[in-house]
Amino acid sequence: MTDVLPSPLSLCLAVLLAWLTIGVVGISRPNNLRLTRQLFAIGAACGAALAVIAALSLTTPTEQYVLALGLPDLPFHVRRDALSSVFLFLLGAASAGISTFAAGYFREGQGTPPGLLCLEYHAFLASMGFVVLADDAYMFMVAWEAMALSSYFLVTTQHRIPEIRSAGFIYLLIAHLGAIAILLSFGLLQGGSWQFTFDAMREARLDPIPASFAFLLALIGFGAKAGLVPLHVWLPEAHPAAPSPVSALMSGVMLKTALYGITRVAFDLLAEPIWWWGLVALGIGLFTAVFGVIFAAVQSDMKRLLAYSSIENVGILFTGFGLAIIFKGVGMPALAAIAFAAMLYHATNHAFMKSLLFLGTGAVLHATGERNLGRLGGLIHRMPWVAWLTLVGALAIASLPPLNGFVSEWLLLQSLLFSYEVPRPFVHMLLPLGAALLALAAALAAYVMVKFYGVIFLGQPRESTLHRAHDAGWLERIGLIWLALGCVMFGLFPTFVLGCLSNVGEQLGFSGLELETGSWWLLVPLADREASYAPLIFLGTATLLVILTIYGVRRFYHQRVRLGPAWGCGFGEFSARMQDTAEGFGQPIRHLFKPFFDMKRDLPTPFDTEPRYRVVVGDRLWQLLYVPLGRLVQLAANSVAWLQQGRIASYLLYSFVTLIALLALML
Amino acid sequence: MSLPLDLQILNSLAALLLLVSFAMLSQRRIVTLVNLLAFQGALLCAATLLLAWRTGANHLYVSAGLTLALKVIVLPWLLHRLIRRLDVYWDTEPLLNVAGTMLIGLLIVVFSFGLAQPISELASTATRSSIGIAVAVVLLAFFTMITRRKATSQVVGFLSMENGLFFGAMSATYGMPMIVEFGVALDVLVAMLVLGVFFFQIREQFDSLDLQHLEALKEDR
Numbered sequence: 001m002t003d004v005l006p007s008p009l010s011l012c013l014a015v016l017l018a019w020l021t022i023g024v025v026g027i028s029r030p031n032n033l034r035l036t037r038q039l040f041a042i043g044a045a046c047g048a049a050l051a052v053i054a055a056l057s058l059t060t061p062t063e064q065y066v067l068a069l070g071l072p073d074l075p076f077h078v079r080r081d082a083l084s085s086v087f088l089f090l091l092g093a094a095s096a097g098i099s100t101f102a103a104g105y106f107r108e109g110q111g112t113p114p115g116l117l118c119l120e121y122h123a124f125l126a127s128m129g130f131v132v133l134a135d136d137a138y139m140f141m142v143a144w145e146a147m148a149l150s151s152y153f154l155v156t157t158q159h160r161i162p163e164i165r166s167a168g169f170i171y172l173l174i175a176h177l178g179a180i181a182i183l184l185s186f187g188l189l190q191g192g193s194w195q196f197t198f199d200a201m202r203e204a205r206l207d208p209i210p211a212s213f214a215f216l217l218a219l220i221g222f223g224a225k226a227g228l229v230p231l232h233v234w235l236p237e238a239h240p241a242a243p244s245p246v247s248a249l250m251s252g253v254m255l256k257t258a259l260y261g262i263t264r265v266a267f268d269l270l271a272e273p274i275w276w277w278g279l280v281a282l283g284i285g286l287f288t289a290v291f292g293v294i295f296a297a298v299q300s301d302m303k304r305l306l307a308y309s310s311i312e313n314v315g316i317l318f319t320g321f322g323l324a325i326i327f328k329g330v331g332m333p334a335l336a337a338i339a340f341a342a343m344l345y346h347a348t349n350h351a352f353m354k355s356l357l358f359l360g361t362g363a364v365l366h367a368t369g370e371r372n373l374g375r376l377g378g379l380i381h382r383m384p385w386v387a388w389l390t391l392v393g394a395l396a397i398a399s400l401p402p403l404n405g406f407v408s409e410w411l412l413l414q415s416l417l418f419s420y421e422v423p424r425p426f427v428h429m430l431l432p433l434g435a436a437l438l439a440l441a442a443a444l445a446a447y448v449m450v451k452f453y454g455v456i457f458l459g460q461p462r463e464s465t466l467h468r469a470h471d472a473g474w475l476e477r478i479g480l481i482w483l484a485l486g487c488v489m490f491g492l493f494p495t496f497v498l499g500c501l502s503n504v505g506e507q508l509g510f511s512g513l514e515l516e517t518g519s520w521w522l523l524v525p526l527a528d529r530e531a532s533y534a535p536l537i538f539l540g541t542a543t544l545l546v547i548l549t550i551y552g553v554r555r556f557y558h559q560r561v562r563l564g565p566a567w568g569c570g571f572g573e574f575s576a577r578m579q580d581t582a583e584g585f586g587q588p589i590r591h592l593f594k595p596f597f598d599m600k601r602d603l604p605t606p607f608d609t610e611p612r613y614r615v616v617v618g619d620r621l622w623q624l625l626y627v628p629l630g631r632l633v634q635l636a637a638n639s640v641a642w643l644q645q646g647r648i649a650s651y652l653l654y655s656f657v658t659l660i661a662l663l664a665l666m667l
Numbered sequence: 668m669s670l671p672l673d674l675q676i677l678n679s680l681a682a683l684l685l686l687v688s689f690a691m692l693s694q695r696r697i698v699t700l701v702n703l704l705a706f707q708g709a710l711l712c713a714a715t716l717l718l719a720w721r722t723g724a725n726h727l728y729v730s731a732g733l734t735l736a737l738k739v740i741v742l743p744w745l746l747h748r749l750i751r752r753l754d755v756y757w758d759t760e761p762l763l764n765v766a767g768t769m770l771i772g773l774l775i776v777v778f779s780f781g782l783a784q785p786i787s788e789l790a791s792t793a794t795r796s797s798i799g800i801a802v803a804v805v806l807l808a809f810f811t812m813i814t815r816r817k818a819t820s821q822v823v824g825f826l827s828m829e830n831g832l833f834f835g836a837m838s839a840t841y842g843m844p845m846i847v848e849f850g851v852a853l854d855v856l857v858a859m860l861v862l863g864v865f866f867f868q869i870r871e872q873f874d875s876l877d878l879q880h881l882e883a884l885k886e887d888r
Contacts, residue, residue, distance in 0.1 A: 646882040648821070649762055652813045659809070663782050 008057035009065060009080040012088055012133065015050040019043060019126040026118025036114040037103045041475070043122055044099035050092030050129070054085045058500045062507070064135060071138075077197050079135035082504040083268070086344055087132045087260045093486060094252045094351040095125055101359045101479030102245035104472070105366070111158040124150040124249065131257050137186040137196040144182065144261075148175040148225075151254060154246040155238045167237035174234045178224030182261070185217035189269055201269045211270055215277050218265040219284075226258035226314045229288045230621050236295075239307035240371065244362020247303060251310040252355035256347045259317050266325060267340075267508045275329025279427065282322025286434050289315025289441040294596055296448045297589040298617045300373045300582040302361045305452055306354065309397065312441055313350045317343055319438060320412050323419070324510075326431075330422055333511035338525050339415040340510055341501040345494075346408035352486040353396040353405060357452075359480055360390035364456060367469040373452075373582035378461040382469040385477050387457045392484040394453045396491065398446035402535040402542070404490035407523070409442055414531055444589070451585045460576040492535050494523045583615055590617070598623060673721050680714040681797040684834060685776070688807040691827060692772050692814075693765050697756055700823050701746045707830050708738030715837060726845050727837075733852050734833070742826060742859055746819070749863055755819055755876055762814050772807055779803035790839050801835030804828075818869060818876045822862050829855055 006014075022039050029035050062081040070076040080088075102121070106114055127150060130143035152175070156168035188211075190196055191204030206214065224231040239247045262281075266273050292311030299305040320343030327336035361371075363386045370376055380387040396403035399410075416438060419431035461467060472480070490497060505511075524532040590597060598618035604611035643654070670678070687707045694700050712734040719727030750756065763771075783799035790798065805828050812824035829851070836843045843851075866876060873880035 648878050648881065649813050649816075652809070656806075656809050656813060660778070660806075664778075667782060667785075 007063055008053050008060060008085075009063040009078065009133070011053045012050060012057075012080060012129065013065075013078065015046050015053070015092075016126045016129040016133075018046045019122040019129075022046070023119035023122035023126075026115045026122070028115070030113045030115030033107070033114050036106065036118045037475075039118050040099050040103035040106075040121075043125070044096050044103065044479075047092045047094075047096035047099055047125070051089050051096060052092075054088035054092055055500075058082055058085045058089075059503055074138055076139040076142075077135035077199075078130075078133045078139070079198070080133060082507045083260070083263065084132045086348070086501065086504055087256060088129065090256055090348050090351045091125070091128055091132070091253050094355050094483070095249065097352075097479045097482040097486070098245050098248045098252070098355055098359065099479075100482065101248075101362070101476050104475030104479075105245055105362060106243070111160060112153070117154070117157060120150050120153045121246070121249075124154060124254075128253060128257055132260055135198045137183075137190075137198070137201075140261075141179070141183060141186070144257075145179060147254065147257065148172070148179065151246070151250055155242040155250075157243050157246070158241070164241040167234075167241040171234040171238040174224050174231055178221040178231070181217045181221030181224070183221075185214045185221060185265065188214035188217065189265070198264075198269060202271065206270065208274060212274065212277065215266060215270060215273070216280070218262055219277075219281060222258040222262040222265075223284070223318075225261075226255050226318070227288075227311045228284050228314065228318060229291050229311070230625055232288065232292070232311045233619065233621065233626065235311055236299075236304045236307040236619075239310070239358075240301055240303040244303075244358050244365060247306075248355040248358035248362070251306070251358060252351040255310060255314055256351060259314075259321070259343070259347055262321065263343075263508075266321075267328075271509070273325045273329055275326050275424070278322040278325030278327075278329060280322070281318050281325060282431075282434060285315045285318030285320075285322055286437045286441075287315070288312070289319060290437055290444075291315070291596070293441050293444040293448060294589060294593045295617070295619070297444060297451065298586040298597065300586075301371050302364070302373055302376075302452065302456060303358070303371055305373075305448065306357055306361065309357075309445065309448060310350075310354055312445060313346070313354065313397075316409065316412065316438065316441065317346055317350070319416075319434070320346060323412070323415055326419070326422060326427075327415070328510070330424060332421065335415050335418055335421075337502070337505045337510040338411060340505050340508075341498055342408050342411035342415060344501050344504060345411065345490075345497060346405075348497075349396070349404040349408050349487070349490055352483050352490065353393045353403075356393035356480060356483040356487065357390060357397065359476070359483070360386055360393065363472040363476055363480075364469075367471070368466055370463070373455045375463045376456045376461075376466065377459045377576065377579065378457070378466065379469060380457040382466065383471040386472050386480065389477075389480040389484045390457070391453060392487050394449040396487040398449040399442050400446070401533075402491050402539040404487050407491060407494040407533070407535070409438075410533060411525055413438060413442075414525055447589070451582060455580075455582045455585065459579045462576045462579070492539065494533070494535060498523070498525075583613065590615075596620065673717060677714060677717055677721075678797065680710055680717070681800045681834070681838075684710050684714075684804055684830075685800050685807075688804045688811075688827065688831075689769070689772060691823070692768055692807055692811050695757060697750055697817065697819055697823075698747070700820055701743050701750070704746075704823050704827055704830075705739050705743035707827060708734060708743075711830055711834055712739060714834070715842075718837060718841065722841055724841055727842050729845065730833075730837075730842055730848055733848065737852055737856065738826070738830065741856070745859055745863065746823065749866060750819060753819070753866060753870060753876060755817060762816065768810075768814055772810065775806045775810060776803045779806055786839065797838040798835060801831055801838055804831030804834060807831075816877055816879060818862075818866055818878055821878070822859070826855065826859075 022043050026036055026039050057080065059082075062079065064077065064079045067076040067078060099121075106117060112120070124147060127143050127146035131140060131147055134140035134143055152168055152172045155171055156164055158164050159168075186196065186201075189201040189204060189206070191201070191206050191210070193200050193204060219228075220231070227235045235251075239251060242250065266277070289312050292308050292313075292315055296305050296308035296312060299308060320339050323339040324336050324343060327333070327339055363383065364376065364379060365371060367383060367386075368376065368379075392403065396405040399405040401407075413435055416435040417432065419434070420428045422428045422431060522532055522534045590599070598620045600616045600618070602612070602614040604613060645651075684707060687703055687710065691700060691703050691707075694703060712731050715727055715731035715734060719725070719731060779802035780799040783802050787796060787798050808824050808828035808831055811827065812821045815821050815824065833851075842848065869878075869881075870876055
């Protein structure tokens, strides 16, 4: 059977090529909206195919090709192993849902014409696939930059709006900063062989000092793409600017390619990670997680809120990554395998739930034209499909069982709790404190989701125009259902998922997971410990309790129902403005974490007849880091500008002196 | 110790080339500058012919012919015509006085010979001792361009630099491959024509060929 089928790698490449072809077909008719929508649907089918291929290839052995493309003497190498498969699956599965949604989402409007959008979108998808499949630094960088550029053009779809252009610029700037760091890291990784294939880098066996520099550069480079503090500033700008399917792709999938990159460098190319690297990654990751969630809590723009929530989740992912390095470096393979699997698991989960939430906000945005939480509310009556499906995503990201977010965060917390066994002084005392921070981030994430969901969908509409809001179209619903289904399935069958992920770890030199076999419904991550989790039993019990409660209320309640205005409290006249607002809901957090914020508040006077409370919460890092940095660059640029004398003789003199200096060097 | 006669002649031709470079460095009259350039081209042509006869390399005859046609006849004629039509016979006061220019020129020559020493030892040609002269001619021509204000004299410097490069290639490896030589010759011709157009444009804008006026184009800070 396997002889008849082409290898998974060639099938994956075929899907990526199909995406590129779709893009080219799209650009051939730039203003044909109908064709574009059909193309998006075909792209979604390709995504689903990629997900299936990748999932089936998780257990197949590694394959390598040398493509007949690239520069002379510098061909593109591709390679698919289990790690690539996980990320290809993530790309395929998430993009299947997002593309289906996008097929119903994009409309005629100002900005980029639909056909061009189709090209950019599918080039973005294909370049992410090539990043994951690349097997030499050259192809990796080409794909990486193609990804950055195509997503930049997608972010600036509405390029007639100045704020969106500046958001795109910040994104591009940080993406380039990261790319430089990655390039330098590859330069160190080749270790004097001047061969830039990943195979040569695996052979290089760097000394600890250059290896550490290579790792730190890679952490900066990939951290910039992932959104680690302090390189996170592009996320809250770019996500609100981009169309919702693009935000979903960027947050759900593109951030994960950064995780893929750093994992590839740390566990594959560098082979033997040193334990303190993990400490650095873990520290930054935990700080990012808490930082992101605190900022998410005080946002009043729904897409900015989700962007900060993405920063939080990236922090969680890097916490798992750091933990895996620490455990591996000090020789605790079982815990390392758990942390690593938890990281991959959470990456997949986040791809589903964050895409779902971003698409939900997209549907709301289309229906109401409003991103500001202060002007939404009560939409569950107008858009039940979107509301209920978004609820699944919100519960998942708030890490409530039996959904998927709970499983991965629980696994991570389990491994973090056992870090007191790390045989290093002080570290074994400090790491369990990290568990407290992680728990804080998870709890605040739930708080954020209550705010997000409650203010948008529950209560009463805050504006009269909201009554005209309409539910999403059928294509959009299918996209949302697909992603919500992913959230549920990944939550209900963790044993199965971990079984697949265990193989990934083994290929990268981790020990296999010590899962208790024979109990597919019960998850026991570490056989000799007590902790266990049975999602199906939880779901059954919860469902049973809900049914019993409903039945009990119906059976024993006196049935005399009096209908009155909701939240009336006996007070006859009430308005939508009496509800808790987004700002009000975030106030405790704003108060508790005051030093983090740079706040500007407009307080109305007591005599104002039309009182409006306004608060702008800024990021202190702008003032502390980016503004001084910008001044420094300006200063340096001004001093360099002295060179521009405007006299040809001077310019000739520069060339002459340079020539003489270079020749003198040769002497 | 005594060299064969043809090599002696070749070495004196090389010395003359250097001398002409110094003459160009100090010369203020543009018409004379162009004549010096033509003379330099003639010397180059003679040296190439001699080398071709000595080594029996046929392609060097072609280069010699090319040099004669282009550098001795066509380009000087074009330049003379330009000077007449633009009515610029004198360069204005140079950026540096003659004595200073000469002193710096001397330093450049010393530097060039020091630089050429290791290259000469590597080369296997009979003419390897003149590589230093070739480098000196290139750098002196470059220096000529720096010290001049008029666009025409800068172009003469540029062409003289090309002469030096050609001589360098000849003494180090008996000339470049034919195709490269043709390409370079064509480039020089085209550059000359384009620059001629530029001269007219510059004069039209500023009523002068003095490049000081171009400083006004500098971006304000």
